[in-house]
Amino acid sequence: MFIVVEGIDGTGKSTLARMLGNYLRDRGCRVFLTEEPTDSWLGKAVRQGIEEEKNPFTQAFLFFADRAEHVNLIKKHLEIGEDVICDRYVYSTYAYQGAQLETQMSLPRALSWLEKLYEPIGLKPDMVFLLTVEPERGLRRIGSREKKEKFEREEFLKRVQEIYLLLAKKYDFAVVDSNRSLNEVYGEIVKLIDKQLEEKEK
Ligand code: TYD
Numbered sequence: 001m002f003i004v005v006e007g008i009d010g011t012g013k014s015t016l017a018r019m020l021g022n023y024l025r026d027r028g029c030r031v032f033l034t035e036e037p038t039d040s041w042l043g044k045a046v047r048q049g050i051e052e053e054k055n056p057f058t059q060a061f062l063f064f065a066d067r068a069e070h071v072n073l074i075k076k077h078l079e080i081g082e083d084v085i086c087d088r089y090v091y092s093t094y095a096y097q098g099a100q101l102e103t104q105m106s107l108p109r110a111l112s113w114l115e116k117l118y119e120p121i122g123l124k125p126d127m128v129f130l131l132t133v134e135p136e137r138g139l140r141r142i143g144s145r146e147k148k149e150k151f152e153r154e155e156f157l158k159r160v161q162e163i164y165l166l167l168a169k170k171y172d173f174a175v176v177d178s179n180r181s182l183n184e185v186y187g188e189i190v191k192l193i194d195k196q197l198e199e200k201e202k
Contacts, residue, residue: 001200002078002123003193004089006164007131008157010138011178012185016131017087019186020193024083027197032077034070035087042066056100063093064117071123090118091128091171095163099156107163127196129189130168131178132161 005017014035021033037043042065049062067090077084094114101110133141135157168175174192178185 001083001127001196002074002125003083003085004091004125004128005085005087005131006089006091006095006128006173007178008095008133008135008138008161008164010135010141011131011133012141012182013131013178014087015182016129016178016186016189017085019182020189021085023190023193024085030082032074032082032084033087034074034084036070036089036092037063037066038070040066040069042069056097056104059100060093060097060114060117063097064121067093067118068121071121074123086125089125089128090114091130091164091167091173093118094167095160098163099159102159111163127193128171128173129192130164130173130175131185132165132175133178135161137179 003020005013005020007013017033017035021031024031037046042062046059046062046066049059054062074084074086094111097114098107098110101107101113104110135154138157139154164173165175167173176185176188176192
């Protein structure tokens with residue numbers, strides 16, 4: 001199974017992806033846990049692009065370059081029967097770069113451009129969790145982190161989350177309210193994944 005965890009900064013996504021990985025391992029699955037941007041040199045270039053506030057087109061191309069390589073790696077792990085959990089995937093590009101591009105073009109046009117770029121690379125996840133949080137609460141949660149990426153501003157994240165919610169309808173994400181405690185959110189994710197596993201076994 002290819003599972004993606006998405007959400008704005010401060011939703012607890014990385015922690016929950018790890019917890020979900022451990023849950024599946026306990027159930028006997030072999031799990032490959034991964035993330036975007038990756039830790040390859042392409043991923044580092046992506047982070048530099050963010051840091052230097054490159055224009056949204058440059059950023060989108062950087063994220064896609066990193067992802068094009070990453071998709072091959074994900075496929076290899078799926079082929080040997082592992083479950084893959086990916087912390088952020090193409091929907092991050094749709095939501096974040098969509099929000100950035102909106103200053104220059106309409107959102108539908110930006111999304112259709114990004115979707116076309118992704119189409120030939122395309123690897124469709126079996127399940128996408130979208131964690132939502134009040135942007136202000138999310139920002140408070142990550143407040144103690146040393147290095148804050150420039151994006152992490154409330155208004156921007158609010159818009160990113162609105163776009164995520166539009167995508168949730170279009171691509172049928174499981175939307176999970178992450179304003180609650182980590183354990184409550186984890187409990188809901190586990191229920192949803194159990195349901196998915198049951199359906200697969202049918
Ligand atoms: P990430 O490493 O997930 O940040 P954090 O661990 O702090 O949540 O991602 C770095 C930033 O890159 C984050 O603000 C989201 C952004 N991003 C995009 O804008 N587009 C993308 O396609 C991806 C994968 C991330």
